[in-house]
Amino acid sequence: MSDILVIGSLNMDLVTVTNRMPTVGETIIGKRFDQIPGGKGANQAAAMARLNGNVTMIGRVGEDLFGKALIESLKKDGVNVNFIKEDKKLSTGIATITVDGDGNNSIIVIPGANYGVDKDDIDENINLFNKSKIVLSQLEIPIDTVEYCLKIAKENGNYTILNPAPAKVLSYNLIKNIDLLTPNETELEIISGMKINNFDDVIKASKLLIDKGVKELIVTLGSEGSLYINKDIEKKFNAYKVDAVDTTAAGDSFNGGIVVSVIEGKSMDEAIDFASKVGALTVMKEGAQSSLPYRDEIDNFKE
Template structure:
């Protein structure tokens, strides 16, 4: 069983020819409301991949929050540990997606930033009864830290996706088994450049010296780098036609957790996660782009259908 603690947002998605520069007005093509939030995305992805998943998070008492809970429930996520915060709105994110598939995102946290230590402690048993805890940084760090601490006290596997990039409470790292930054987040956390594979490795080992046991650094279309005390290994990404990179990292993290929960090795888990991320970027949106287990099971057949332009 996997427990995800993190954010729930409604993504307000605008498609454009290009992301506007400061002061520039760009005419959009269309607009959609799509369930998102890094925490909810990862919970939804793990459930779609066949895992039993609990979601711990906070929403407002509003129609957007109701929609987000309903969507997760329909996809098989246990939503009993999602709390409603009186007087706060549910989180939203504006997502501008340009034709290349790149995106620019602004998050308005709302109730997400009201998740407290006492909320985490209320659902302690859920964490204890899980095999893996997954979390991110779109909720207060004291809540993240408390969840990680509970999980490690019970010898559970802990995964921290340090997104968005933020200065970390140094005590958090000692409760993390696997850290999964992208290259930008790794540069922020380590203080080292990440413009080459070698520099990524140097930056990663800086964090190993701070107590992290394993790092999986995601590098977008370049793949990812696995770094631990006695090994650094590169995993290439699959070449596909990218439509939207939203939630690719979330799908990757969820798939990593799902694979590890089955007792597979970290390297097997990375290979599986790379497949999930590849499938995710070929579709638009956050949770609606995340693949089902049966789709990933036929990945080898699917990848041959991809026509690159």
């Protein structure tokens, strides 16, 4: 039995490191190129496995070298990969990532086989929902599939978490089945339809989504920390101060930290503090899965 079920994306990240981003029409010389396992679903699965979470993943890759490498990487981290399909028609998803000298990144995702994940993948693995406590998904697979899997999860009594990235407008049928929504500020703005200019706007937009049916939110605010909010509580948490090298997968690792903490029975305050440490350690390294910390690093973390 796996405590955590992830339904999401697997991508091979093609990473270019450069001193600065090029402007439109400009060619510059970069510093380095790497191939790193990624995809928000796979990142979150790997993050939780490295934190000693018991994780199973549903997803798709192509019948190609990238797909095989992604599955092997997850298997090495201890993720149950038996339910990741090889798609015969679509190639493995890729993400082209540019990272500048300040650790900021820009990303283009080609979904490939990730957009082949469908309701049949859920129905064929319905027993996994029965055996899991938490179901976690993102928006790098078709949104109809996400809506369906969250519906099935709630029918099975799972605690549901949606990391809404990349952000899309969410239907009522999707929102009503979300226990915990974990957007960043940009995603919150898109999902709520409300312009966010300051922290008060973050609270207002979050309350709007709670009124629509979301049970609780954790809004990540980058170096400013995070906000936890439900119908009764609003609480701001500070981020740990570290020297950022690359922010890729910081949100994914933060989500992983939250889920593992909830599984371990920790309070939400403890979960957010733990996840903040996980996110802080992640931005101190380059890459997606290559930057994800292990449990002993969190236990020994000092700001």
